[in-house]
Amino acid sequence: MLKTQRQPPDAELREMARYFYALKDILRLRILVTLGDREMTVTELAQELRISQPLVSFHLRPLRVLGLVQVRRVGREVFYSVNVAEIQRRQDEFMNLLTRAKI
Amino acid sequence: MLKTQRQPPDAELREMARYFYALKDILRLRILVTLGDREMTVTELAQELRISQPLVSFHLRPLRVLGLVQVRRVGREVFYSVNVAEIQRRQDEFMNLLTRAKI
DNA sequence: CCGTTTAATAAAAGCCTGTTTATATATTAG
């Protein structure tokens, strides 16, 4: 019998699709790269990227929900920064899925 | 003066967004994982995943265009397999973008 | 309190995408 790879459960693939979905947009990548420089508030991000504040909030949401960015509230300002560790973790998880040892 | 990160050119981010866009779908991830097991034809993939042949072809296209899967034609059958090296390369490229050394 | 600032959410509009169904293209068998 041929060795066959265990198929990952649907939930795992769905979660991974959500991760890639959160990164599929060039605006989101710009946000991440900009935040890779330094922690910034929503308004600062909007100015730097020349887009409206609601649009920044709209794109920050999935990044925040998935834990790809970290949030720190100070007064009425909200500082965002990249969560490199969490991103690295998900990247590793993906590569493991593709190269998983055969059973 | 504060150290500031060089902003990657738009083309680079657009290409990276295309990469994530190609992976944002659970069906595409299922295709990749299934192909991670062994080389398969389009028809085999359709049967294994219980979806129509045109839908498989539709999802294979962006993966093929970006070089995430490899193609080998034999007669009228087309065998697809995962290009792990290319995927790894893009993953590394992304992490470099996020953690690029400050200037 | 009251006005101002910061960020998130809601509503509306226009656009794009995934899926199905149908068709075209290429290769093989007879």
Add this chain to the structure above:
DNA sequence: CTAATATATAAACAGGCTTTTATTAAACGG
């Protein structure tokens, strides 16, 4: 050459998403 098989592409439909505009919520300053 004709029929059959394998794959890719086209057309059409349905549903969802991004963006803008407007509003709400929360926190601060006077």
